[in-house]
Amino acid sequence: xxxxxxxxxxxxxxxxxxxxxxxxxxxxxxxxxxxxxxxxxxxxxxxxxxxxxxxxxxxxxxxxxxxxxxxxxxxxxxxxxxxxxxxxxxxxxxxxxxxxxxxxxxxxxxxxxxxxxxxxxxxxxxxxxxxxxxxxxxxxxxxxxxxxxxxxxxxxxxxxxxxxxxxxxxxxxxxxxxxxxxxxxxxxxxxxxxxxxxxxxxxxxxxxxxxxxxxxxxxxxxxxxxxxxxxxxxxxxxxxxxxxxxxxxxxxxxxxxxxxxxxxxxxxxxxxxxxxxxxxxxxxxxxxxxxxxxxxxxxxxxxxxxxxxxxxxxxxxxxxxxxxxxxxxxxxxxxxxxxxxxxxxxxxxxxxxxxxxxxxxxxxxxxxxxxxxxxxxxxxxxxxxxxxxxxxxxxxxxxxxxxxxxxxxxxxxxxxxxxxxxxxxxxxxxxxxxxxxxxxxxxxxxxxxxxxxxxxxxxxxxxxxxxxxxx
Ligand code: FAD
Ligand code: EGU
Numbered sequence: 156x157x158x159x160x161x162x163x164x165x166x167x168x169x170x171x172x173x174x175x176x177x178x179x180x181x182x183x184x185x186x187x188x189x190x191x192x193x194x195x196x197x198x199x200x201x202x203x204x205x206x207x208x209x210x211x212x213x214x215x216x217x218x219x220x221x222x223x224x225x226x227x228x229x230x231x232x233x234x235x236x237x238x239x240x241x242x243x244x245x246x247x248x249x250x251x252x253x254x255x256x257x258x259x260x261x262x263x264x265x266x267x268x269x270x271x272x273x274x275x276x277x278x279x280x281x282x283x284x285x286x287x288x289x290x291x292x293x294x295x296x297x298x299x300x301x302x303x304x305x306x307x308x309x310x311x312x313x314x315x316x317x318x319x320x321x322x323x324x325x326x327x328x329x330x331x332x333x334x335x336x337x338x339x340x341x342x343x344x345x346x347x348x349x350x351x352x353x354x355x356x357x358x359x360x361x362x363x364x365x366x367x368x369x370x371x372x373x374x375x376x377x378x379x380x381x382x383x384x385x386x387x388x389x390x391x392x393x394x395x396x397x398x399x400x401x402x403x404x405x406x407x408x409x410x411x412x413x414x415x416x417x418x419x420x421x422x423x424x425x426x427x428x429x430x431x432x433x434x435x436x437x438x439x440x441x442x443x444x445x446x447x448x449x450x451x452x453x454x455x456x457x458x459x460x461x462x463x464x465x466x467x468x469x470x471x472x473x474x475x476x477x478x479x480x481x482x483x484x485x486x487x488x489x490x491x492x493x494x495x496x497x498x499x500x501x502x503x504x505x506x507x508x509x510x511x512x513x514x515x516x517x518x519x520x521x522x523x524x525x526x527x528x529x530x531x532x533x534x535x536x537x538x539x540x541x542x543x544x545x546x547x548x549x550x551x552x553x554x555x556x557x558x559x560x561x562x563x564x565x566x567x568x569x570x571x572x573x574x575x576x577x578x579x580x581x582x583x584x585x586x587x588x589x590x591x592x593x594x595x596x597x598x599x600x601x602x603x604x605x606x607x608x609x610x611x612x613x614x615x616x617x618x619x620x621x622x623x624x625x626x
Contacts (some may be wrong), residue, residue: 165497166190170318172294172331172493174198176269177461177478178324179276182226184482186283187324188489194280197293197307197325200273212392213384214272214355215240215371215472216265217337217560223479226486229279237265238385244370244536247531250421254370254536261385262561264371264472266384295328297321299338299453321457324478327444329463335453343448348468351399351440357426359389365425366391376418377533378526393422402440408432435545443468447515449508453502460485463505465511470521471559478513480508480563496541513566517559544580552576 162351169185171178174196186192206336216237224230234330241263242256257263270505280286289306295313299305302321306314317531323331335341354570364385366372372383372391379401405414415423423431446466452458485503492498529537541554552578 167319168193168317169320169322170183170195170316171322171324173329173463174273174277174288174290174326175321175326175461176273176475177384177482179273179280180223180227180479181322181324181460181482182280182286182288183229183276183283184362186280186286188486188494189285190320192280192286193287193316194281194286194292195292195304195316196296198290199269200277200290202277209211212270213268213386214475215269215384216272216503217472217479218474219473219483219563220359220476221265222271222563225485226483227279229275233267233275234265234269234388238387239369240266240371240384242371244372245531245535246365246372246374246419246421248376248420249416251292252367252492252545253531253535255365255535257540258557258561263369264560266371266386267534268386271387294325296582297457298333299334299456301406302456320455322484323457323459323463324330325463325464327446327466329459332448332463333400334457335448338365338453343446345444345446345466346519347442347444348519349400350396350522350526351402351436351442352469353402353435353440354396355393355395355426355431357383357391358430359395359421360425362389364391368426373534374419374422375525375529375531377528377530377581379418380529381419381422393426397440397553398442399442405435408435411435445515445519447512448514450504451507453503455496455500458485458503460499461610464507464514466517467515468522469518470525471514471518471556472557473514473518477511481511482563484510494529509579510566513570515560517555517566535568536553539606551579576598 166189167191171182171185171192171194172183174194178194178196182194184193194408216233221230221234221364224233240257241255241260245253245255265538275286281288291309292306292314293303295307302317302319304321305314306316308314321330321331336343359365366383366411368385368389370385372393374381378398380396381393382396385391385393387394405411412423412428415431426434444466445468446462448459448464451460451464460481462474464481467474467477484507485499488499488502488506492502539553541556544552545554545557553572554571555569558564558572559566562569564572
């Protein structure tokens with residue numbers, strides 16, 4: 156029956172609103188099932204656009220995102236156009252670089268170009284004869300009663316469109332979601348964090364990457380943080396995160412250099428002092444918002460996915476990955492309920508909300524944790540402890556980022572496991588501490604030590620502990 160004319164003519168019309176990363180991927184998922192898919196996107200076709208404006212230039216793609224791409228046959232192509240990052244490279248204030256692998260050999264994340272990924276997904280969606288892409292269509296309003304959508308064209312004219320199912324993939328400031336907000340029993344929360352971000356380009360040196368390419372470079376400085384991901388053109392995109400009030404304090408080129416001299420001195424020669432002075436003032440710092448809501452659907456008519464359903468702060472590198480996983484989860488439920496929207500949509504909300512809320516919370520938690528006390532030493536220390544415990548008990552203790560980044564463990568289950576592991580670790584520590592005290596006392600009573608020999612090592616240890624806490 157699949158693909159036969161009778162079946163095809165009966166197929167329902169799915170309108171995907173938003174042709175960003177999740178919208179374009181979702182179009183492929185629905186087209187693969189044989190629906191008549193129409194994508195509506197505010198912007199012009201980015202494949203023809205001269206300048207592509209938008210958020211962050213590159214993104215970390217990990218297992219969940221890759222699995223979703225695999226479902227529509229796009230994994231290999233996208234992976235081949237990305238740069239593997241096998242480890243983080245931690246830059247200390249003194250310029251020292253320390254790598255910490257993400258996992259075993261062959262476990263890595265990928266740096267992918269957002270615009271390129273978006274273009275590839277749009278082109279893939281277009282290869283299905285049952286898909287139509289409509290650019291320059293901005294959703295203005297829609298009716299939850301009739302399912303009728305109104306789009307505005309660049310010339311100011313409007314167009315009315317009807318569909319059986321509306322899939323809201325229109326990002327963190329979703330216009331589709333506005334109708335949800337008017338309804339009873341819809342939960343919604345949004346939080347802007349005090350930090351903003353700014354992107355700076357680090358050009359190649361003598362035609363080569365200015366730093367080691369196969370790493371996610373991190374400069375952890377408590378409140379200030381910088382992250383750099385490699386691009387295919389041998390540049391790095393450095394993303395500077397800091398509180399808006401700190402951005403505002405810097406008003407002249409000299410102050411920019413002074414600031415970098417103080418916190419990121421090793422990057423000045425690599426970005427270039429002149430470029431730094433210029434790029435810093437090119438665009439204002441961008442805001443970051445966390446959005447949680449529930450339910451994700453209205454009747455059998457409309458469903459939210461991607462940032463429209465859950466914008467997360469970028470401190471776990473999971474926003475796109477979670478949005479891509481939304482598409483798989485919806486697809487799996489479509490199989491279970493034979494594409495009956497009346498059953499599929501509530502089930503999707505039931506299954507997906509706890510997981511999306513969990514990753515939103517984790518990303519926010521990591522943001523708070525990092526700005527509170529993560530300098531380069533602390534970051535290195537924590538990751539080494541995690542890896543060591545995993546090495547000791549590889550099946551019982553799996554680092555949280557491993558579950559999040561390299562498995563499809565449901566996000567809420569990863570959080571539960573993490574709490575459980577924490578309990579086990581703390582008990583373990585308590586028992587070993589108690590054991591050490593008892594055992595130590597016994598040994599000391601049996602062999603009273605020469606007190607003078609003990610003073611200097613204790614002093615050394617104390618100095619080390621103090622050093623660990625200062626940036
Ligand atoms: P968007 O990419 O925002 O796309 C929405 C689309 O809808 C756009 O094309 C827009 O033009 C269109 N649209 C909007 N309104 C309308 C309308 N009214 N009518 C029609 N069309 C409309 N995620 C990761 O997984 N890894 C990372 O490393 C990572 N790093 C990040 C770093 C930063 C600094 C930021 C800010 C985010 C990062 N993310 C990362 C998150 C990631 O960018 C988002 O989760 C992802 O872009 C969400 O995709 P989306 O398609 O849902 O939304
Ligand atoms: C932030 C901005 C390191 C791209 C979280 C790790 C990110 C990315 C980490 C951005 C960090 C932070 C993880 C990955 C990734 C780490 C992760 C964060 C990609 C816990 C372009 N984060 N990011 N955690 O473990 O799991 O390396 O803008 F600095 S990838 Cl904040 Cl794995």
